[in-house]
Amino acid sequence: MFNLILKDILIQKKTFLFGAVYIMIIILSFQQIGSPMVPASIIALTYVMTQYACAYDDKNKADILLNSLPLGRDTVVAARYLSTFVFLAIAVVYYIVLAGIISVLRLPVRVYPVSFEDIAGCLFSSIVMTSIYFPVFFKVGYIKSRMVNFVLFYGLFFVGGMLVPELVKDKNSELAKWTTRLFSNQWDVHIIAGAFIITILFLSTSYMLSLKFYRNREF
Amino acid sequence: MAPILEVKGLRKEFKGFALKNISFTLERGYIMGFIGPNGAGKSTTIKLIMNLLKRDGGEIKVFGLDNIKHEKEIKNRIGFVFDENYFYEELTVAEMKRVIAPLYKNWDDGAFNRYLKKFSLPPDKKIKELSKGMKMKFSLAVALSHNAELLIMDEPTSGLDPIIRSELLDILTSVIQDENKGVFFSTHITSDLDKIADYITFINDGRIIFSCPKDDIFEKYALVRGPKEILNAGLRQYFVGIKENRFGFEGLVKDKHQLNKMFKDGIVIDKPSLDDIMLYFTRRVQNV
Incomplete structure (x- = not known):
């Protein structure tokens, strides 16, 4: 399994070079919005790396190679899910390094530190995104799954783009009050445990579906 | 084993x-x-x-x-x-x-x-x-x-x-x-x-x-050439495929020994290549 994750990293050397550029673009475009630049940068880079890994597999018709090697289909599917967490960790490091450089050089660009809540939020969003996307990817392949992919990515940014200015503009709105209530309770053990269980259930169901679809695929 | x-x-x-x-x-x-x-x-x-x-x-x-x-x-x-x-x-x-x-x-x-x-x-x-x-x-x-x-x-x-x-x-x-x-x-x-x-x-x-085994194929199969006059319905049944032209025919047979017994003269029997075998089986009958 480690080898497949290594492969996902090795084939994306170019993406790693451009990663800094992607994050810089997001930092600059979120100057007016503020701290959401942190999750936006991390999620966007995780998303891009996950998509490229899938796209490179498709381009190289990798399913034929992978399924001719002494590997179970469960390993191929599990490695794809685990790669996402590795990409997330890489994206966090990228953001921290880039934000650090900007702060040290005192560039006229605002950056925000990465908090535990940011990482938890990014982890949750990435799990939701991949848990919806991967079963479709394993069922129909990369090309046919691009529409779901498009809706997920732009949906996330569209919803985020609508909600965040709303929250910032009117702090007395129902949405803002609900969000404040939610986040003021963020350390409530029950909420964290509940969210954790829901996420794990969501992820497990997605994995089982992906595995079922992939086991039935023909190449 | x-x-x-x-x-x-x-x-x-x-x-x-x-x-x-x-x-x-x-x-x-x-x-x-x-x-x-x-x-x-x-x-x-x-x-x-x-x-x-x-x-x-x-x-x-x-x-x-x-x-x-x-x-x-x-x-x-x-x-x-x-x-x-x-x-x-x-x-x-x-x-x-x-x-x-x-x-x-x-x-x-x-x-x-x-x-x-x-x-x-x-x-x-x-x-x-x-x-x-x-x-x-x-x-x-x-x-x-x-x-x-x-x-x-x-x-x-x-x-x-x-x-x-x-x-x-x-x-x-x-x-x-x-x-x-x-x-x-x-x-x-x-x-x-x-x-x-x-x-x-x-x-x-x-x-x-x-x-x-490859050797069995060349032992049994043969490429047969001959004049058109001898190509009747009885003979045709021995062929996998036949190519005919104005002067004669060429075809692939499955059992060259049987054909050898039937015709002592008048036909030429050659060793086919695998290409010949594939061609005759694929096209069966082809008139040239």
Whole structure:
């Protein structure tokens, strides 16, 4: 399994070079919005790396190679899910390094530190995104799954783009009050445990579906 | 000892094409050529053996084991070479090896490095920068570096120049010196098989036409030429296919000894090539 994750990293050397550029673009475009630049940068880079890994597999018709090697289909599917967490960790490091450089050089660009809540939020969003996307990817392949992919990515940014200015503009709105209530309770053990269980259930169901679809695929 | 590869009553249906109950057996120590025209079912059969396609019926046993139940164990002991490159083009030869090698229980780094040298494969070159011949050699280096007992090759020589094809055939001949190994080799370049194959399995339109030792084929089949006057309905029944022109006919017969008994004079009997056999079985009757 480690080898497949290594492969996902090795084939994306170019993406790693451009990663800094992607994050810089997001930092600059979120100057007016503020701290959401942190999750936006991390999620966007995780998303891009996950998509490229899938796209490179498709381009190289990798399913034929992978399924001719002494590997179970469960390993191929599990490695794809685990790669996402590795990409997330890489994206966090990228953001921290880039934000650090900007702060040290005192560039006229605002950056925000990465908090535990940011990482938890990014982890949750990435799990939701991949848990919806991967079963479709394993069922129909990369090309046919691009529409779901498009809706997920732009949906996330569209919803985020609508909600965040709303929250910032009117702090007395129902949405803002609900969000404040939610986040003021963020350390409530029950909420964290509940969210954790829901996420794990969501992820497990997605994995089982992906595995079922992939086991039935023909190449 | 169980045959190295055994296919029994294998069926697979697609829209517009079907593999119909195909069966053949390859024993250890032999090279089997798997021939047939394009679209006959060669790649489908190989994909079914590799469990890349799901069979609708029948049995596939490799090393005496079911190819689905013991998939991982079997693939550890198989070397595969496909007709096109399926390795990651963005990776270098060394990187690709780094990903693949730990997956095999019996990976032999020394053997891999020897093959890289032998084939002049630069480890730091990206796979997309290799020529078609070099890509095939890389596939072969991977296939031969984990002590595979069975090599499964799908059209490995297609698109290669005669020098590289000849090198590949020499390697296969040396592989088979170990009588515990076997090679299953699909191709439509039948001249390659004239040189190295021990057995020939011929598939056409999803059916196995024959699967037997190569020498038996040349012992039984014959290319017959003669004048048109003697070509009556009685004679026609002995032919697999006939080509006729204004002066005479040429055709393939299944039993040359029988024809020899019937006609002492008036006909010419020649040894057919595998190409001739494939052509007559595929076209059956052709008027020129």
